[in-house]
Amino acid sequence: MKEIMIVAEHRRGELRDVTWELISKGRQLSEAIQGELSVALLGKGVTSLAEALKFKANRVLLIEDDRLEYYNSETYERVLTQLITERKPVLTMIGHTATGMDFAPGLAAHLKLPLATDCIGIDAKEDTFSVIRQIYGGKINAAVSFLKKGPSYMVTVRAGAFPFVEKEPLPGEVISIPSPLTDEGLARRFLQYVEAATGEVDITQADILVAVGRGIKDADSIPMVKELADTIGGVLACSRPVVDKKWLPKGCQVGTSGKTVKPKVYIAIGISGAFQHVAGMKGSGTIIAINKDPKAPIFSVAQYGIVADLFKIVPVIKDKIKELKK
């Protein structure tokens, strides 16, 4: 029986969304190849997670060990090397997340499995798979095939690329597999989690957010956008490059590594719309995007688009609204 194996991702006792997305896509692919779907679950005290996953797949492969209490690329590599070597899944699917990006490339290299990272499309072909990846920050899609021949392949899958679709339950079972880990020293050790400091203003509570991105070019232009936000009773937010350059604090950042926001209106100014940003704001009520590049990916998530030089249009919008509000 051909097996597709997904690696469940969880943190602090909760399954992460990407796990359900992997299950949906994995199930569809397993049906396409008339195979079965397995979920590998590594952790300590995670039987409740195994139960939650049980009927979503043909089986949950549960590896419990005190040494798996916190994610560590080294323990994951050792456990999954054994599991994949024994079960020989035709495809191993891992989230292209902070966790998956950390362990999948080394694991694939160790097992000499062909790997395609950050996939947004996966199709089963005869004895192989073809994938779609995004390049140049999401501006171009690339259809990619595996050059090396399997029988086993590995992909990392972009979070949010495949929606979770509820399907009829499978006759799942939980199979406990002994952990291969020993007390042999690890060169990498987990110490602790640290929460990023939250800012003075909580951007998740705002009805109107005015978010500024790389297109703003320098710190001196931020006040221009802040004035617009103040005029319309909105709160200032931003995309990652603005925080990286220290123009606004981390608490203002919308996106995968920042905050997820759902304001009534979200105005994206000079933000191209990389998926990491879109993941944090696509749930907004109404999205207005201002960008000078008509092909910017932000326009495919926005309801309203303005193709313009932000330095020209933003002051005009601000002045006009000031006038109209009087």
Add this chain to the structure above:
Amino acid sequence: MNIIVCIKRVPDTADADISIDKSGKDIDKSGLAFDLNEWDSYAIEEAILLKEKFGGTVTVYSLGGEDSNESLRKCLAMGADDAIRLSDPAFAGGDGYATARALAEALRQKPFDLILTGTQAEDDGFGQVGAVIAEMLSIPHVSIVNRIEVQEKKVKAHRELEGGLEEVVEVDLPALLTIQTGINEPRYVSIMGIRKVAKKEIKVLGLSDLNLKPEEVGLSGSDIQLENLFLPPVGEGAEMMEGKPEEIAQKVFEILKDKGGMA
């Protein structure tokens, strides 16, 4: 502390209008500016900051054609001591795995305490090369690092997770860290600075210098190959507002009142 940094020269496409060329397998690069990959600019800055604090050397490696000298020289101007370029016709068409393979063989020849790479490249976005190099060299790695504290024979690294959470790990040296943007503020390089290093020799290593066979690198050593490029489907897309700026402003005002509850 001897540090190696692996870098890549990439086209700057963040603000550019890019199109697919006639081959259907590449973008039209004419008219695009090229620069050091953004993630790598933070990696080289971090290496130089560590060197300033702890002494030692910084050596920069890049796999690429002669054009890559431009980015290597930028790193030299920032404060790196030496630059080495991996170049051979056999390297053409390599994916993340094949690139890591060649780099790992080159790094094997050089003693080091720490290797830094960018977390990913702006163009391919594989996010793979650093971790594969570490695997091939049998050293530990930490990905997506946004803070480093060097301790006795080990490094404490903060790893960026989702939603503002960080994971703190420690790794024994030698180790490889992939660097996330925002970890520092990369220093400005003046034209004078570039001129000062213009004559510095950049050593070139080819296939024979790396004890690799042609089938182990480039396209033939790759896991994956590109079939074709296409523009992402636009979906429903936005309703584009056109007209004079004042008319657009009027429309924005109405949306804010209707949907945003603006008073």
